[in-house]
Amino acid sequence: MVLRLSHRAERDKRVTTHLGLVARAFGASKILITGQRDEHLINSIQRVVESWGGPFEVEFVSGLQSTVSDYKKSGYAVIHLTMYGLPAQKEFPKILKNSKNRKFLIIVGGEKVPFEVYQTSDYNVSIASQPHSEISALAICLDKLFEGKELEKKFSNARRELVPQACGKKILEKS
Numbered sequence: 001m002v003l004r005l006s007h008r009a010e011r012d013k014r015v016t017t018h019l020g021l022v023a024r025a026f027g028a029s030k031i032l033i034t035g036q037r038d039e040h041l042i043n044s045i046q047r048v049v050e051s052w053g054g055p056f057e058v059e060f061v062s063g064l065q066s067t068v069s070d071y072k073k074s075g076y077a078v079i080h081l082t083m084y085g086l087p088a089q090k091e092f093p094k095i096l097k098n099s100k101n102r103k104f105l106i107i108v109g110g111e112k113v114p115f116e117v118y119q120t121s122d123y124n125v126s127i128a129s130q131p132h133s134e135i136s137a138l139a140i141c142l143d144k145l146f147e148g149k150e151l152e153k154k155f156s157n158a159r160r161e162l163v164p165q166a167c168g169k170k171i172l173e174k175s
Contacts, residue, residue: 001076001103002028002138003067005117006110007035007060018135019108020045024056026142027150028106032061035110053155068120071105078121080107081137085124092144095123106141108134 002023007016016038020031024045031045037060045058061067072078077099085091095104107117118124127137142150163170 001071001105002031003061003105003107004031004033004110005035005064005107005113007033007038007041008111009036009038009041012110013038013041015135017041017044019138020056020058021048022135022139023142024049024054025150026139027146027153028142029055030057030059032059032067034061034064034067051158051160053158055156064114065116065120068105068107068117072120072122074103075101076103076105077123078105078107079123079125079141080109080113080117080121081127081134081141082109082113082118082124083126083129083131084118085126087129088125088127088140088144091123091125095125096145096147102145104145106138108138 002019004016004019012035016033020041023031033041042058042060045056049056068078077095079095107121109117125141127140159174161172161174163172
């Protein structure tokens with residue numbers, strides 16, 4: 001589960017859309033979004049799910065702290081991706097060891113991240129300890145959590161399927 005903070009419809013539409021696409025492709029089941037409700041964003045991601053398969057959901061939520069609290073109560077480990085956190089290479093082994101149920105809520109920032117996010121997260125993790133894209137951070141995080149197995153995931157109800165090619169592209173259209 002991915003939680004995107006503070007979506008701003010005009011400014012963040014591409015970034016939040018790409019966060020949703022990466023979340024889906026790398027094994028998350030859902031993206032939760034706080035901030036401005038954006039029907040175009042929801043429709044864009046849903047069109048990808050309809051074409052390329054799922055399951056994957058998009059949901060706008062209000063109440064950041066209540067959302068995080070609810071997931072923590074449901075047994076999710078909360079991972080906040082931030083360049084100010086502890087190094088990923090040291091934290092992910094701990095996360096995998098301490099999270100036997102493998103239920104994660106991964107928080108990806110937007111504009112200014114409230115300090116409460118740092119306080120309530122179980123882990124504040126830095127992918128590179130340098131300024132970087134939250135999209136790349138999410139991809140690396142999900143790859144570490146799923147230990148590469150997400151790269152072999154098959155999606156159900158796909159109308160399209162990519163056929164790997166050494167050169168060129170081939171897409172199967174299903175009826």
